[in-house]
Amino acid sequence: MKPLLRPISLSAYAGIYIVLTLGLFALLGWLTLGQLDRADRDIRQLQLEAAEAEFDAAMAGIANQARTEARGLAQWDEVRQQLAEPTYYPYWRGYRMLRSDLLSGHTLAAHLYNAQGRGLAMLENVQMPRKIEGADQRLVMEGSTLNLYLFEPIYGFAGGEEVIGYVGLKKDFIPWFVQSSRFHYLDEESFVFDLGDGDTIPVEALGEHVAFGLRANPQAEVVREVMEKAVVRLAFTISLLAILFYVMQALLLAVPLRGLTRDIDRMKDAARPLRIRGNDRFMPIAELDKVRRSLSEYQEKLSEVHTDLDEKNKTLWQMAHHDPLTGAYNRRAFDVDWAKLNDVISGRRIDVAFLLFDCNHFKAINDTYGHQVGDEVIRILARRINEGLRHGDRLYRLGGDEFATLLLNCGEPDAHMVAERCAELVSIHDFSELGIKEPVRLSVGVSLSGGGDAGALDALHWQADIAMYRAKRPGSPSIQFYREDMGDGADALVSNQVASAVYDVLRHNQGIEMHYQPVVRTATGETEYFEALARIVHADELLMPGSFLPVVEARRLEVEFDAVVLEAVLADLDAGVIPEGTGVAINLSGHSVVSPRVLDRLEAFCRHRDAYKLVLEVTETALIRQLESATRNLHLARDQGFVVALDDFGSGYSSLRYLGDMPVDVVKFDVTMIEQMARGGERRRMMERIARLITEAGYQLVAEGIESEAVYASIRAAGFHAAQGYLIGPPTRPPERRRVG
Incomplete structure (x- = not known):
């Protein structure tokens, strides 16, 4: 949003001040020479107009102050870091943003939004909208409190024009407005607003909805008695003082500030640190001279810091990506x-x-x-x-x-x-x-x-x-x-027998055997679907995932192995091994989610989508690492009739803010989070709050690793939609429908 007023120079402000001052005293002198009664009425009218002007000026000042505060926050490097990597945003917001010196008093809330206007995290008691339409500044009557909402764009680095997000502030407007403004004519305790609860207006429209009284002027009678004699001398004196003031501010402030402004512009656009021009030139005001020298020193130190950071970043990258023994890439x-x-x-x-x-x-x-x-x-x-x-x-x-x-x-x-x-x-x-x-x-x-x-x-x-x-x-x-x-x-x-078994499965499609563990609805205890779990039969021995999956991952065979699993599950569906009216959940690796070969194989499952619930389970780590391409492919899988489940939630990145970007329908709590619920106390309450947040957001919750009646009762009370574990039933072949009482 463009500023309501364009900034003008200090000399222009001084000229305006002088003109207004001389005009005011000329008007007062002319009124004094007139009839006293008319003078009273005119003075009253002038006071009212001055009060309105004060109000408008104060409104303009408070709006500019709010924008300046928001822009200062938007230019904070940590804000851009949170937009780029918002993993710890809730902590950063509570302990850094809300306690920052960049925020003045009467700030009720502050929040960051991404470029699409969505809040960075779904937080409780944030007191800010979850989604905004863009840069905005408005007043909202909430109960008996008038609050100012300001949303300022955050631009990319190096003076770019690309909007990468927004910063939002909420201010308790009336106390802030009164304490930030000095009123000579209007009575700040007499404000009356004709706004109802929930009414929203632009900031500039507040003057149309406010009424106020004027300050008492007990000196008016005394001034009126001496005005006729003093007006001429006062006007002459004020004129001389105004001229002297204009000359002094021009010599002492305007000219040096213009020089500093030009130097700052040069420093901002320069690739290397620049020395402030005239650094040895005499500057009559000590504070301005200190600002000039501090700017020069700051620019030089900043350049040194950037150079040092670049060198350290290169060193860290070298250490992270090279083998220390040989110097080769690791x-x-x-x-x-x-x-x-x-x-x-x-x-x-x-x-x-x-x-x-x-x-x-x-x-x-x-x-x-x-x-x-x-x-x-x-x-x-x-x-x-x-x-x-x-x-x-x-x-x-x-x-x-x-x-x-x-x-x-x-x-x-x-x-x-x-x-x-x-x-x-x-x-x-x-x-x-x-x-x-x-x-x-x-x-x-x-x-x-x-x-x-x-x-x-x-x-x-x-x-x-x-x-x-x-x-x-x-x-x-x-x-x-x-x-x-x-x-x-x-x-x-x-390597060994396990590797041999894996290669047998991949080359000849021999030895793969799918076992199925029931997942039951907590509301009814009935089996809703089965999770397909791979086993390998090799040399009359049943190999478990813990033994062969490391070989698959080490040899980067995830895509080939998942393709074999999909064929095995599809064959079981075709053969009626899985009971109709239930369903099957299939685990996919992160490599498979982004592989067109595996997605093509999912089309064959479409013939079973009317008789079975089809679920794809993907770990949160796999999704987050390849979020963009995985999101695109999982949307295609959803179109084919699959339900997408986020598996092992809590074992990887464990951030609620990622859920809004993930194309998932079901969230499966990792066994480690279920164990936290079993311990009781504050840990259980924390898990229950997380579960409530996820269910309120529209996701179905599944708990895995249920091995006791007490844990099963606790996850039912927490609102979990379904559960699985050895209490309910182990993986078997063929699958066995279970009912939990």
């Missing part, structure tokens, strides 16, 4: 780059090669010659492999003696050339300097993906893993490219 950097790779090659025909390096017999070398020698071998391996890579390629240390690199725009011949060069550089290095007598060699597994195929890209890691273990076989070439026929005998080489 696993965290690999995960970040891997996540970006899908976006880089999406829709493009780009060949990608994944090279996995492993040192032969490194454990024996480390155990024989000691960890110091082993560390030095790792450093040499990293240096030599890095020398063999192309310019711009990154080397990642995934752990131990395992290194990897991703080669873009690289086909099989080029990938083989790079792998051969790296292996040769390691083989020709003289490790005898470290006292090592055995040859140090690399085994290299290579997998290829072309044409921007996201599915093939997801399989690169485990394919290179298989190829690398094939290269470790006696008599095999040290560089192996993954081929489909490697699956027939490679499992025995891949």
